[in-house]
Amino acid sequence: MLPVNARKTNVLAACAIGLTVTLAAAAGPYPQDLIRVQVAAAPGTPPDIISRMVATDVSQAHGWKIVVEDRPGAMQTLAAADVLRQPADGQTLLSVSLPAMTAPALLPNVGFNLASDFAPVAKLSTSYNVLVVHPSVPARSVAELVDVLKKRPNQLTFSSGGFGTPAHLAGELFKLQAGVQATHVPYQQLSQAIGDLIGGTNQYMFVTTLPVLDLIATGKLRALAVTAPTRLSTLPDVPSMVEAGYPQAVVQDWVGYLVKRGTPDDVIHTLNQAINTTLARPEIRTAFGKIGAEPATGTPEEFGKFIAAQSDYWEKVVRDSGMKLQP
Numbered sequence: 270m271l272p273v274n275a276r277k278t279n280v281l282a283a284c285a286i287g288l289t290v291t292l293a294a295a296a297g298p299y300p301q302d303l304i305r306v307q308v309a310a311a312p313g314t315p316p317d318i319i320s321r322m323v324a325t326d327v328s329q330a331h332g333w334k335i336v337v338e339d340r341p342g343a344m345q346t347l348a349a350a351d352v353l354r355q356p357a358d359g360q361t362l363l364s365v366s367l368p369a370m371t372a373p374a375l376l377p378n379v380g381f382n383l384a385s386d387f388a389p390v391a392k393l394s395t396s397y398n399v400l401v402v403h404p405s406v407p408a409r410s411v412a413e414l415v416d417v418l419k420k421r422p423n424q425l426t427f428s429s430g431g432f433g434t435p436a437h438l439a440g441e442l443f444k445l446q447a448g449v450q451a452t453h454v455p456y457q458q459l460s461q462a463i464g465d466l467i468g469g470t471n472q473y474m475f476v477t478t479l480p481v482l483d484l485i486a487t488g489k490l491r492a493l494a495v496t497a498p499t500r501l502s503t504l505p506d507v508p509s510m511v512e513a514g515y516p517q518a519v520v521q522d523w524v525g526y527l528v529k530r531g532t533p534d535d536v537i538h539t540l541n542q543a544i545n546t547t548l549a550r551p552e553i554r555t556a557f558g559k560i561g562a563e564p565a566t567g568t569p570e571e572f573g574k575f576i577a578a579q580s581d582y583w584e585k586v587v588r589d590s591g592m593k594l595q596p
Contacts, residue, residue, distance in 0.1 A: 299536045300360060304335045306526070307352050308364040309345035314459075315477060315560055319394050319524045320364040322556055326547040333543075337364075344372040344433050346379050353381055357531035359540060363387065366524045368433045370579045374587035375433065375594050384580060387527040389572040390537055391544040396522045396562040397497035398439050398475040399504060401490040406472050411447075411494050411513035414473065418449035426452045428471040430459030432594065438583065439475035439496055439520040441590040446518045466490065475520070478503055478561040496520040503561060523565065525572055541569050 306324050310316035321337050328335040340348040345365055355361040365383075372379060400411065406425075408414035418425055429436035432455045440453060454471055456462040463481065466474050467489050475496065482503065484490040494513045495501050510518045526544065528537060547553055548564035557564055586592075 299539050300333055301358075302334075302360055304333055304360055304362065305355075306335060306337045306362045306364055307348040308337060308339045309341060309348035309369065310339065310364070310366065311341040312339045315394075315396065315522075315562060316364060316366045316524045318560055319557065319562060320526075322553065323393050323526075323544060323547055326550065326553060327543050330547065331543055344376055344379075345369040346372055346376060346381075349381065349383065349387070352527075352529055353386060355529065357529040359528050359532045359536035361529070362390065362540070363527045364393075364524060365527060367435045367438065367520075367522045367579070367583075370576075370583040371433055371438065371587050371592075373580065374584040375592065383527075384577060386530050388530050388532055388537060389569045389576060390526040390528055391541045391548075391569065392523060392525040392565040392567055392572045392575060393544070393548065394524045394557055394562040395565050396477065396560075397495050397501060398435060398520060398522065399478050399481065399485075399495045399501075399507065400439075400443075400473065400475050400493045400510075401466070401481055401485065402473040402493060403466060403469050403471070404488065404491055405469055406491070408493065409491065411508075411510070411515060414493060415447045415449055418447070418451055422450040423452055425472040426454045426470075428454045428456060428462040428466055428474045430462050431455050431457065435477075435520065435522040436462075436475045438586065439518075441592055442520060442586055443475070443515070443518050445586065445590055446515050477522070479559075523575075524562075525565075525576070537569050 306320055308317050308320045317339055324335045324337050327333060340351060345368055349363055352361050352363040369383060402408055402414060406417065408417050427440045429440065437453060437455060444451060462474065463476065465471050481490055485492045492504060492507045494508050494510050495504055496519055497509050498511055498519050499509050500507065545566045548566050554564055
C-alpha cells in the first residue's frame, strides 16, 4: 500500500488531469460562438469592402457565424481599443490597413502597442494609388510636376480623403523624396476630395485607382504615375514611380486581420488557413480586382514581419515630414 502522502499526490494529479480534459472538452472546436470583425475604417471604403468580402466567403465556406462592424476614427485606434477589451479567444478580429502604422507616431499616448498587444492572423489584400493632376497643371510626367512644385513652393495643394489616409501618406512621402513643398487639404469624404480636384480647387492627388479610371480616360484628370513597383493592368499606359525615377515613393496600401495577443496559436492558424483558402478562390480575385486590389496570402509569421517593417518605415516618414494631427 502506498504511503498516505503518495496516495494524496496521485489523487491530486488525477484531479488535475481530469480538470484539464474537462476544460479542453468544454472549449471544443473553434469557433465557439459568433465571430466579430471590427473594421477600423468607414463603411464603403476599400478596407470595409474587402473585410466583408473575406468574412462572407469564410462564413459560407465553413458555416461560421461572422458579423462585420465598422468602427472608424482616431487613426484606427478606436476599433483596436475595443478588440483589446475582449477575451483573447479569436472570437473578435481587428481589420486594419496602412493608416494604423502611423498611429504610434501621431498618437504617442494611445495606451497600447499594435505590435506587442496584437497577434497577426492574415494579410488580405494589396493595392496601389495613382498620382493624378488637374489638366490645368503644366505637367505630363512626375519630373515635370516636380519642376512645377519647385518653382512654386507651397503654392500648389494636394487633396486626400482624410488626415493619415494612404493618399495623404503617399503625398507626404512624395514631398520628402522629391524635395518639394505643397499644402495638404484633407476632406471628410474621398468623393469630396476628387470633386474639388476635378473643379481645380486642388492641383494634384494620390488616389485609389477605381474612382478615377473614367476621369482619366475622359481627360478630366491626367495620370502621371502609379505608386506600385511596376505598371498596373488597369492603367497599362501609366508608368510606375520606379520608372519615373522615384523608387522610394512606392506606397502599398493593404488590409489585414489581427487578434488580441494571447489568442491560442491553433486558433490563429485555423483562421489563417480559412482566410487563405478564401483568398485563393478565383471569384475573390475577380471581386478584389473590381476595386483595384489583389488578394494577399501568407502565414501569420510573414504578416507579422510585414507589419513590423511597415511600422518602422512609416513612423520615420511621420517624423521626417513633420506631420502633426490638426486640432
